Amino acid sequence: MCRLKCLFTSSSAPESRLSLEDTQQWSQSLERLLGSKYGLATFRTFLKSEFSDENIEFWLTCEDYKKITSSHKMSSKARKIFEQFVEAESPKEINIDYQTREEIKKKVKSPTPQCFDEAQKIVYGLMERDSYPRFLRSEMYKTLLESLAADNAQR
Structure with missing residues (x-):
């Protein structure tokens, strides 16, 4: 766990450090978690540990x-x-329905910035209903919160 915490608290600038308050706010919504540089990095690490990082990778790739x-x-x-x-059967195949897959297949022939929007909504919903609650219950998140709380108590 120190790897994560140490990574986020090594900077000397206080505003660039991970705080207990910020970390607690990740539990308010997936949007809040993904909107945080440290939250996103921690969530990605969690998903990689579960071998289920294709959804966040797809979502981020679509944002770019x-x-x-x-x-x-x-x-x-x-x-x-x-x-x-x-x-x-793609290397990082996301879990979407056949209809959406076929629609994207057509849209990719003449792509627009929105051609992956429907799949992105589906994937976000899957993360929100499945991965995100598991993350909030994970030892990784709990240990990070406890560690930051202990640091605050020592100050």
């Missing part, structure tokens, strides 16, 4: 994809996302 302005880059990236996450 939406920022692409070049149509050539968008087309290339859309194909890569499809091949890596959406296509049946």
